[in-house]
Amino acid sequence: MNTLFDKIWDKHVVQQVVDGPTQLYIDRLYCHEVTSPQAFDGMRARGLKCFRPEKIYCMPDHNTPTHDQDKPISDPVSKKQVDTLRQNACEFGLTHYGMNSRDNGIIHVVGPEKGLSLPGMTIVCGDSHTSTHGAMGAVAFGIGTSEVEMVMASQCILQQKPKSMRISINGKLGRGVTAKDVALYLMAQLTTSGATGYFVEYAGDVVRSLSMEGRLTLCNLSIEMGARGGFIAPDETTFNYIKGREFAPKGEEWDKAVAYWRTLKSGSDAVFDKELVFDAIDIEPRITYGTNPGMGIGITETIPSEGDANFDKALSYMGFTAGQKLLGTKVDYVFLGACTNGRIEDFRAFASIVKGRKKADGITAWLVPGSWAVDGQIREEGLDKILEAAGFAIRQPGCSACLAMNDDKVPAGKLAVSTSNRNFEGRQGPGSRTILASPLVAAAAAVTGVITDPRELL
Amino acid sequence: MKQKFNIITSTCVPLPLENVDTDQIIPARFLKATTREEKFFGDNLFRDWRYNADGTPNAQFVLNNPDYSGCILVAGKNFGSGSSREHAAWAIAGYGFRVVISSFFADIHKNNELNNFVLPVQVSEDFLRELFESIKADPKVVVEVDLPRQTVTNMATNRSEHFDINGYKKHCLMNGLDDIDFLVQNRQKTEEWEHGSKLC
Numbered sequence: 001m002n003t004l005f006d007k008i009w010d011k012h013v014v015q016q017v018v019d020g021p022t023q024l025y026i027d028r029l030y031c032h033e034v035t036s037p038q039a040f041d042g043m044r045a046r047g048l049k050c051f052r053p054e055k056i057y058c059m060p061d062h063n064t065p066t067h068d069q070d071k072p073i074s075d076p077v078s079k080k081q082v083d084t085l086r087q088n089a090c091e092f093g094l095t096h097y098g099m100n101s102r103d104n105g106i107i108h109v110v111g112p113e114k115g116l117s118l119p120g121m122t123i124v125c126g127d128s129h130t131s132t133h134g135a136m137g138a139v140a141f142g143i144g145t146s147e148v149e150m151v152m153a154s155q156c157i158l159q160q161k162p163k164s165m166r167i168s169i170n171g172k173l174g175r176g177v178t179a180k181d182v183a184l185y186l187m188a189q190l191t192t193s194g195a196t197g198y199f200v201e202y203a204g205d206v207v208r209s210l211s212m213e214g215r216l217t218l219c220n221l222s223i224e225m226g227a228r229g230g231f232i233a234p235d236e237t238t239f240n241y242i243k244g245r246e247f248a249p250k251g252e253e254w255d256k257a258v259a260y261w262r263t264l265k266s267g268s269d270a271v272f273d274k275e276l277v278f279d280a281i282d283i284e285p286r287i288t289y290g291t292n293p294g295m296g297i298g299i300t301e302t303i304p305s306e307g308d309a310n311f312d313k314a315l316s317y318m319g320f321t322a323g324q325k326l327l328g329t330k331v332d333y334v335f336l337g338a339c340t341n342g343r344i345e346d347f348r349a350f351a352s353i354v355k356g357r358k359k360a361d362g363i364t365a366w367l368v369p370g371s372w373a374v375d376g377q378i379r380e381e382g383l384d385k386i387l388e389a390a391g392f393a394i395r396q397p398g399c400s401a402c403l404a405m406n407d408d409k410v411p412a413g414k415l416a417v418s419t420s421n422r423n424f425e426g427r428q429g430p431g432s433r434t435i436l437a438s439p440l441v442a443a444a445a446a447v448t449g450v451i452t453d454p455r456e457l458l
Numbered sequence: 459m460k461q462k463f464n465i466i467t468s469t470c471v472p473l474p475l476e477n478v479d480t481d482q483i484i485p486a487r488f489l490k491a492t493t494r495e496e497k498f499f500g501d502n503l504f505r506d507w508r509y510n511a512d513g514t515p516n517a518q519f520v521l522n523n524p525d526y527s528g529c530i531l532v533a534g535k536n537f538g539s540g541s542s543r544e545h546a547a548w549a550i551a552g553y554g555f556r557v558v559i560s561s562f563f564a565d566i567h568k569n570n571e572l573n574n575f576v577l578p579v580q581v582s583e584d585f586l587r588e589l590f591e592s593i594k595a596d597p598k599v600v601v602e603v604d605l606p607r608q609t610v611t612n613m614a615t616n617r618s619e620h621f622d623i624n625g626y627k628k629h630c631l632m633n634g635l636d637d638i639d640f641l642v643q644n645r646q647k648t649e650e651w652e653h654g655s656k657l658c
Contacts, residue, residue, distance in 0.1 A: 014651040015644070015651075017626050017640075018625070018626070019624055019625030019626055020624045020625060020626025020627065021624065021627075023641070023647075023648075025651060025652070025655070034489050034490075035542070035543065035544065037492035037493070038544075041492075041493060041494065042638070046638070048642065051648070062486075062489075063490070077490040078490060080490075080492060081492055126542060126544075127541075128541050128542040128566060142542040142566055143542060143566065143569075144542055144544035144547070144566060144569060144573060145545075146570070146573035146574070146636070146637070149638055150637050150638050153638050154641035154645055154648055155648060156644075156648055157641075158626075158640065158641065160624070192539050193535070193536040193562060193564070196536070196539075196562070224540075226539065226564060228565050228566070292479065308476075309475075310475060310476045310477065313475070403481075403541075404486050404487060405490070412511070422479075422540060424481040425481070425482060425506065426481065426482075426506050427486075430485070430487075430511065431511065
């Protein structure tokens with residue numbers, strides 16, 4: 001009780017359904033092209049209009065090609081899905097950041113950077129990585145398409161209140177260890193279902209010292225432990241990030257908002273259903289070896305020597321053997337981007353390794369900013385020059401190789417080191433093999449051609 | 459879609475794998491449809507396990523084994539993890555499954571099943587293990603899922619277990635109602651709440 005989660009949740013309860021779920025008010029609904037068309041169809045079939053259209057923002061990201069965005073999308077099915085979102089947004093009177101708009105990007109990158117996702121809000125999207133927005137101090141979670149339709153129709157959703165968990169990470173991260181490594185470490189500790197049924201509050205020295213980009217990465221990956229969402233109590237880092245952004249409160253409203261946001265923290269007497277504490281000293285740069293994000297190891301460690309039938313199936317798919325060390329393993333593809341690691345700090349990290357080095361022969365690298373705003377900042381900071389000098393090209397924003405819905409697919413059998421969020425079978429293309437890692441590990445692989453400890457190159 | 463639910467008695471299709479994620483239930487490349495084409499999604503249920511790369515059926519996969527049929531899918535723990543795609547629930551419904559039995563479900567997928575009138579039945583690890591053994595011994599084993607009484611029974615062993623579902627959702631399933639009907643009826647309550655709240 002008296003957790004930050006309780007405070008935000010309870011404030012948004014419209015009613016408690018008898019022997020049923022809570023009717024929860026939603027402050028922000030984001031829609032992308034993949035999980036919204038059937039919801040719009042449902043609204044039409046029921047003859048409904050959106051209840052609060054001004055609280056809904058739409059943008060395509062999954063299908064958008066990461067090159068030649070000024071030309072029509074060549075895949076007609078992708079094109080239709082992207083066009084359908086634009087038509088639906090227009091018909092229902094919703095804000096739409098189309099593919100050729102400088103406002104476009106991955107929904108979970110754009111929301112925070114525009115100041116649309118703010119502390120204390122309830123935020124949903126038909127996308128499991130909606131947990132990302134929890135970094136702003138919001139209760140944010142992924143929903144299905146029927147639930148998207150619920151929110152369109154009523155600005156509310158029916159949900160059972162999840163249990164609460166606090167994960168504290170104390171100490172100080174070592175050199176070359178990032179928010180991504182913290183998340184990969186937590187997943188390996190908790191497994192992919194260890195936080196199912198919970199909403200996670202991240203706390204501790206490590207979390208406090210993370211930048212907003214790092215916090216967004218950490219919260220993004222909450223779902224990979226099974227948690228519906230993860231969030232971080234807002235603090236000066238949060239307020240400094242939000243201030244001046246397009247939709248951030250201004251003037252007097254800003255002062256009022258910050259005064260309220262400062263109250264958004266768990267009480268000292270808060271009781272969580274589960275509390276876990278970890279120490280940064282145990283976390284090194286991490287990689288995954290299997291076919292779910294929980295199957296991970298420290299980069300210098302070996303794959304466990306034995307497991308069950310699920311473990312064997314995963315290793316067989318990946319082409320690895322139990323007890324194998326992965327350092328030195330040949331890599332074919334490197335992907336920097338996605339809602340997990342497509343922000344400016346991720347590009348800075350990648351550039352810090354490749355600066356003065358060259359892309360290794362045989363590596364295909366996709367560097368994909370999470371939004372046009374990130375792209376602009378990359379150029380403003382001159383990172384593009386560093387990357388280009390090392391033989392890398394920057395592509396146009398979108399979800400790219402995270403999930404094989406656009407042109408960026410990893411061919412069957414090829415091994416990719418990817419900063420995305422899932423290493424499921426076929427996730428990056430049928431037969432593709434994925435190792436999840438931080439931008440630093442990805443950069444180290446990109447310049448050496450093999451799995452390399454980035455600390456050797458820093 | 460809105461099929462009223464009561465008692466279902468059926469043989470089962472066993473999938474004794476854990477952590478079956480929604481990318482396996484329906485790979486992303488099949489998410490490009492802009493309508494709710496359940497047959498299309500059902501035809502591509504477990505696509506990359508069910509078919510070889512050349513498009514021929516993979517004889518090793520359970521959906522291609524004529525010994526197993528029925529409208530109950532029995533799966534290992536943590537079923538439906540990963541992506542929130544409701545297409546996974548549409549694929550399960552489109553294939554003809556009306557019940558999924560597992561010892562643990564991922565949150566979002568569980569809601570998606572319920573919102574598509576597919577009933578997720580969570581049983582104990584021990585019940586699940588025994589059920590897999592019963593099906594292995596005799597693929598024609600029948601399971602009874604009784605929603606009004608909230609019980610699931612393995613007819614081979616006569617072992618029965620209670621399963622949880624909240625009273626509201628049970629009422630919805632048994633009467634073919636959905637949450638959107640409820641929320642639209644409650645719009646006025648929502649407006650009253652909006653007037654009373656001072657959110658930033």
